[in-house]
Amino acid sequence: xxxxxxxxxxxxxxxxxxxxxxxxxxxxxxxxxxxxxxxxxxxxxxxxxxxxxxxxxxxxxxxxxxxxxxxxxxxxxxxxxxxxxxxxxxxxxxxxxxxxxxxxxxxxxxxxxxxxxxxxxxxxxxxxxxxxxxxxxxxxxxxxxxxxxxxxxxxxxxxxxxxxxxxxxxxxxxxxxxxxxxxxxxxxxxxxxxxxxxxxxxxxxxxxxxxxxxxxxxxxxxxxxxxxxxxxxxxxxxxxxxxxxxxxxxxxxxxxxxxxxxxxxxxxxxxxxxxxxxxxxxxxxxxxxxxxxxxxxxxxxxxxxxxxxxxxxxxxxxxxxxxxxxxxxxxxxxxxxxxxxxxxxxxxxxxxxxxxxxxxxxxxxxxxxxxxxxxxxxxxxxxxxxxxxxxxxxxxxxxxxxxxxxxxxxxxxxxxxxxxxxxxxxxxxxxxxxxxxxxxxxxxxxxxxxxxxxxxxxxxxxxxxxxxxxxxxxxxxxxxxxxxxxxxxxxxxxxxxxxxxxxxxxxxxxx
Numbered sequence: 001x002x003x004x005x006x007x008x009x010x011x012x013x014x015x016x017x018x019x020x021x022x023x024x025x026x027x028x029x030x031x032x033x034x035x036x037x038x039x040x041x042x043x044x045x046x047x048x049x050x051x052x053x054x055x056x057x058x059x060x061x062x063x064x065x066x067x068x069x070x071x072x073x074x075x076x077x078x079x080x081x082x083x084x085x086x087x088x089x090x091x092x093x094x095x096x097x098x099x100x101x102x103x104x105x106x107x108x109x110x111x112x113x114x115x116x117x118x119x120x121x122x123x124x125x126x127x128x129x130x131x132x133x134x135x136x137x138x139x140x141x142x143x144x145x146x147x148x149x150x151x152x153x154x155x156x157x158x159x160x161x162x163x164x165x166x167x168x169x170x171x172x173x174x175x176x177x178x179x180x181x182x183x184x185x186x187x188x189x190x191x192x193x194x195x196x197x198x199x200x201x202x203x204x205x206x207x208x209x210x211x212x213x214x215x216x217x218x219x220x221x222x223x224x225x226x227x228x229x230x231x232x233x234x235x236x237x238x239x240x241x242x243x244x245x246x247x248x249x250x251x252x253x254x255x256x257x258x259x260x261x262x263x264x265x266x267x268x269x270x271x272x273x274x275x276x277x278x279x280x281x282x283x284x285x286x287x288x289x290x291x292x293x294x295x296x297x298x299x300x301x302x303x304x305x306x307x308x309x310x311x312x313x314x315x316x317x318x319x320x321x322x323x324x325x326x327x328x329x330x331x332x333x334x335x336x337x338x339x340x341x342x343x344x345x346x347x348x349x350x351x352x353x354x355x356x357x358x359x360x361x362x363x364x365x366x367x368x369x370x371x372x373x374x375x376x377x378x379x380x381x382x383x384x385x386x387x388x389x390x391x392x393x394x395x396x397x398x399x400x401x402x403x404x405x406x407x408x409x410x411x412x413x414x415x416x417x418x419x420x421x422x423x424x425x426x427x428x429x430x431x432x433x434x435x436x437x438x439x440x441x442x443x444x445x446x447x448x449x450x451x452x453x454x455x456x457x458x459x460x461x462x463x464x465x466x467x468x469x470x471x472x473x474x475x476x477x478x479x480x481x482x483x484x485x486x487x488x489x490x491x492x493x494x495x496x497x498x499x500x501x502x503x504x505x506x507x508x509x510x511x
């Protein structure tokens with residue numbers, strides 16, 4: 001705990017075990033969330049959640065802020081995001097430590113998450129001068145058609161505990177340069193990270209004499225999320241989390257004809273072909289499976305290995321697991337930190353037992369670690385289980401470090417069928433030095449996932465590409481490429497600069 005106190009002070013969170021209110025102007029009259037670190041089990045601080053009245057105050061402030069913010073030229077909005085990115089550079093170390101301590105991911109991953117925020121700010125700054133529409137040829141003489149993009153309004157963001165700051169930044173950096181304002185419901189499992197981020201952007205807004213309603217947070221549980229998803233003043237809800245949560249959010253928002261951007265579960269596989277290079281396979285598969293203690297939506301859940309190299313790959317992966325160190329994630333010597341909480345531990349243990357009951361063969365035993373340094377009860381051993389793709393447990397995502405080894409025979413198409421044979425469609429990868437196999441994997445008949453990689457793992461996406469998946473992953477796209485368009489509304493304009501009024505399709509209407 002002493003290692004994190006100074007970082008909290010740098011982030012404007014100076015009172016521990018006391019009570020930190022959230023939302024606009026540090027208010028909150030709802031229930032209290034106690035944030036415990038999975039690293040050592042200690043109480044970090046208490047956070048006051050948003051009541052219905054608090055939510056209404058936030059919505060009034062955000063809708064008022066939008067009326068002025070949307071009129072600011074996009075490059076000027078980009079300047080605000082640039083300043084925010086610079087603040088993140090200054091505070092990368094303390095914010096990264098807080099992410100690591102409150103969520104439990106390794107310190108390097110905590111720093112990496114803040115770097116991802118910085119990267120998306122840089123991307124958004126350049127994009128603020130490129131929110132281009134287009135000119136469309138008209139069939140009518142003396143007419144021109146144009147397409148332009150306008151700010152959509154208040155963007156609601158619901159984020160998950162595993163990336164407590166980066167996913168918010170993916171959304172806000174783009175939404176802000178588009179002229180939108182944001183209301184954020186962070187995970188109740190990592191509320192202090194949201195307060196830290198709010199403190200950082202609030203300072204930037206104050207320095208630029210901009211309304212604080214441009215960025216608001218509403219901490220709380222699913223009931224706070226319900227306020228957001230049912231509110232017609234929020235035209236877009238971006239939600240990251242489980243498929244179960246996404247079904248609720250997507251259905252609720254659709255009923256009021258709002259838009260939803262859903263980033264949901266993954267059940268990601270790496271196909272390992274006979275020509276795969278083990279020097280690439282082993283680190284890619286192991287980091288994908290155990291990074292963030294298996295709590296990434298892009299974590300590698302399945303290795304689909306050709307029978308001709310199965311024994312060699314299996315032995316190499318098992319050997320690498322023997323070199324992993326588990327412990328305090330703030331100690332950079334450790335590869336793996338804890339699961340987020342006791343519920344996650346119980347889910348992990350139940351999944352192992354389920355795999356065994358279905359006929360799975362455990363190659364690397366799992367279990368909960370005990371003793372000095374493991375007092376929180378959230379540290380577990382990554383496990384490897386030989387299984388079949390049709391096992392019920394393999395068909396579902398378990399947010400924990402459980403890796404299933406599957407065998408395929410014949411051509412690469414057989415492996416692709418196994419990979420695609422799950423309900424989720426987020427990330428996928430193939431390890432091969434055969435060009436034809438790689439191209440088949442990337443073809444229209446190949447991977448059905450939103451992300452398909454060759455000779456890298458499933459985990460660790462750069463911000464330049466659009467991030468998201470298909471099927472039960474939700475279909476949303478965030479971050480790079482043209483993902484910015486979801487935060488805006490499209491408008492088609494037709495201008496008649498002639499002295500006549502010809503109608504489209506040659507229709508005659510003479511008076």
